[in-house]
Amino acid sequence: MALALALTFGQAHGADWAKSTDPLVVVATPSDLRVQVQNPPTFAWPRHSTNPAAYVLEIRSGTTVVRTYTANRNWYLPSVALPNGTYTWRVRPSTTTEWSADRSFVVTDASTKFEVPEDSTLISRVTSKARPRGLQSGLPLYVNWPTAMQQERGQYVTWLSNEVKRQITGLGTVKDSDWPLQTSGVASAEVAAQTSAIRSAINKLTRQLEGSVILYRLTGDPIYLNEARRRGDEMVALDPNGPTSYANQDQATRAIIMSLMKGIDYLAADLDATRRANWLRIVTVRGEAMYNALAQAKGDMDQFPLDSHGGTAIGFLALASTLALGDIPEADKWFRFAFRFYVSSMNPWSGPEGGYGNGTAYGEYTIDYYLQTWQALGQATGVNLFDKPWSQGFLKFFMEMMPPGTRTHMFGDGHETAPEMKFMKALALRYKTPQAAWYARNLVGTEDPLTYLQGPYPMPALTVATPAPPPNAALFQSIGWAAFHSDLRDMTNRTSVFFKSSPYGSFNHSHGDQNSFVLKKGGVGLLTEAGWYDWYNSPNWSGWYRQTKAHNAITYDGGIGQVIDGWREPKAFNGQIIAYGEYGNTYYVAGSAATAFPTGAMTQNIRRLWYLRTSDAVVIHDQLASPIARTFEWNFHALAPINVDAAGLVSVTNAGRTVCLRPVSDGLRFERRTGGASLAGTTEYHGAFVGTSKVTSKEMLIVLDVGCKNPAIRYDSTSTNRTLTVGTDTLNIPR
Known part of the structure; x- marks a missing residue:
């Protein structure tokens, strides 16, 4: 069956003092009518420029003020849960009437009650308890x-x-x-x-x-x-x-x-x-x-x-x-x-x-x-x-x-x-x-x-009398990670695909790997990340390990990748999950990472990834664009040799598990690449599908045939529709 695009994600805020342009400053939350995971939620906001001694937090249901709190820091955790409903909140310095913009959130039966008593109550509780306080009595x-x-x-x-x-x-x-x-x-x-x-x-x-x-x-x-x-x-x-x-x-x-x-x-x-x-x-x-x-x-x-x-x-x-x-x-x-x-x-x-x-x-x-x-x-x-x-x-x-x-x-x-x-x-x-x-x-x-x-x-x-595995697909929207599995119960032959396009960018211990993926079979890496972590801020750490070219991600013009240097820049130059869906035996995720690259370098970097559980295959579709002509590169890495047969078919076999990489797009050639230092006792192999000419825009459509089963692959394009068929699975490929 053909698949449509999945649910998309986005958010918008009005301009107000509680919205900072600094990527490292706390984000005002809760917002965007999101159903709260925790009830009551923690309210947080950037500091007002006057750095007041206290803030007034107001929560409304409709036009009725239902809760008012005074906070001496720029966050507040109420001690009592809210009834189910839709709420709006705003905050102001205690010394002025300069309210922040309204932000809305929702509490439902799906919101887990987690109440924390006030500090004075907790202190009394703790000091009245005989020692040892910290051990089960x-x-x-x-x-x-x-x-x-x-x-x-x-x-x-x-x-x-x-x-x-x-x-x-x-x-x-x-x-x-x-x-x-x-x-x-x-x-x-x-x-x-x-x-x-x-x-x-x-x-x-x-x-x-x-x-x-x-x-x-x-x-x-x-x-x-x-x-x-x-x-x-x-x-x-x-x-x-x-x-x-x-x-x-x-x-x-x-x-x-x-x-x-x-x-x-x-x-x-x-x-x-x-x-x-x-x-x-x-x-x-x-x-x-x-x-x-x-x-x-x-x-x-x-x-x-x-x-x-x-x-x-x-x-x-x-x-x-x-x-x-x-x-x-x-x-x-x-x-x-x-x-x-x-x-x-x-x-x-x-x-x-x-x-x-x-x-x-x-x-x-x-x-x-x-x-x-x-x-x-x-x-x-x-x-x-x-x-x-x-x-x-x-x-x-x-x-x-x-x-x-x-x-x-x-x-x-x-x-x-x-x-x-x-x-x-x-x-x-x-x-x-x-x-x-x-x-x-x-x-x-x-x-x-x-x-x-x-x-x-x-x-x-x-x-627990009856254990049961979690779902075979999961999205963690706030960190920009997704995971797809053929069957979590099959620990020796399970196919697992992991995707990342993160709003955290390459900040702290993260890497310049937005819109990257990892493919494993039975826990064995088939298409993996490269390099090793010697120490924080080492030349190897910044020169290879965290670079986009050391991941299964897009670079251009000989390995130029995402921004990883600076203090605020690694957080500001980031990616995000823009779509996600589960359709029977087909799982789908899409990320946008143009903003992870140097300012103006790319105007589009969208990667769509489908995992076809029936065919045990991964389809990856990249749409790339730049203001100037570039040679785009589809990097991949392995812990076993990258093989190329007489017909040009690229494959990787590691510990008896195999994947064949089958480009559907024209205008690509395979190149072996060299990398940096690897973990002692391991040998890494690096390759890339590279555009055959410099262009301002390019699409790459590649099928990862897990197990090298060689299913029939057919790509059909008309003026109104594009479809890719892998075995018995058919996908709509967006333009």
Whole structure:
């Protein structure tokens, strides 16, 4: 059957003070009559030019004002959900009547209620709770566990016990003199290595403290109490203004304050008063440094949220302050600054439906941080972040982009690395849904015992009687990603196609890969991304790895691609998904990426991609235009040789899986290309279909025949219609 164009997406705002032209400034939200994923939603807007001390937020239903709030920052999360309905909101500085433009949103039964009590209520709740605040209450000692509990997690106790006992002698003393360089503000291979070394050493040290504390809480064995005291004292001995300071290595300070506060909270009365006072003193000093850096100018992240390290640090500060309430006077202001902001925004790398625009590798690392913070936060405050709709969408993102059997990550820095599926499994275990249960049970590996033993009993996913896979197609509109699968249940022979055209552009850990795709078969890469991630800002990183020519995307005139340099430019020069559709066994997505290229370089760069499940084939249609004549290039990459037979047929075979690339368009020739550095132990191959002449506009229509089945391909064009038939599937090709 023939297919029409899918639903298109767009948005428009009236001109007003709450709409910034700076691509890094927070976008006013909610808007565009969108149905809200969360009820109540978080309201956010750019700061007014006068930077007032407070704002007045007004919510209307029709002409009736139903809610009015005063916010001391440029965002607000109400504590009470809204009834179903269509609403309009606006905001003004508290000192003027200069209202922003109206923005509308919708609350329906599909909007998940997620209510967060006011700060004062939460503080009272936390301080009235006996320690340990951050652990599930009522858990018996390990020797008294019932049989079912021993069967679920007894092995985790053994694993953690073996590790901690081994590290009592195996982990040396961590000291400031281990790191001679000052790393702040300098980019070099040596500094990158030392930054990594500090992170690694502190992570091992904090892990040993937390593991010892958990095991002492579970067993009462003094060997673990003594080790916990020793490792906590070791952290206290580190100079808070030295190599592990927040200014020099922010990841070190945030780990130290969280670990020490978990130790103080979990050990409770078993920590002697002198030692407890010393630990609290260091948490205070380091916590103040974090707070001052994060809260400067009333919190730069309120206005500029795209800060990966800052966002994670706020989560760590939220937990440390929660556990420190009542013991550290400064913890009250830390909590009021960090907790609600963290819970309301959660993550700036996608919209409220979930996802992770920086790529799955950094999303995986983020899961680790969430497991370290969310569980204790939930126990102490009663606010379960695994219930937040964004976090549920975050899990869906991994189920679709990193299904069981996947061998490498997807898009962004670290895309070439093998995923540690134990993190995705750990996330899935905490959701009581058929899809989460299916995902957790089909992922290899076991969760880290340190996070597992702090998790709920029983694990929610393990209580689901009938697991079921998620859908075979998914769109994450706010990050510009789509995934299509032949059958998610078929882990050895599944075809998966991934497409990206992102409004995040090449910002931060993202690449210049708008309108690019990746093709996998049974988790094996057939058409892949190229290069490897040595370190952030390295010559390889900027000169090859992030370049458009290192991806399955369009370039011109010898590899000229999308904008990746600068500070604001990588976010401003971006792409977007403009259409998406699911039609029985045919899935469709389209992206526009002309604005990702240097200003004026391209006037059109539209890529349409269809996945034909019946034929197990991918059709890619590019429409390209430029003000001047160019030679356009259709780049592709593989981890196995690119073969060309006597008839000119191009194919790739990797681990027994094969794809044949069949150009339908005229005026293309195949060229082998050279690339940059690849991950040690891998060999990459690069090619491109190149236009045979310089032109101002060009169409490229290419069929990816998965399995090289050689289906009949017919292209018909009339004055009113163009169709492409692949086997039994027929598509309308837009003009």
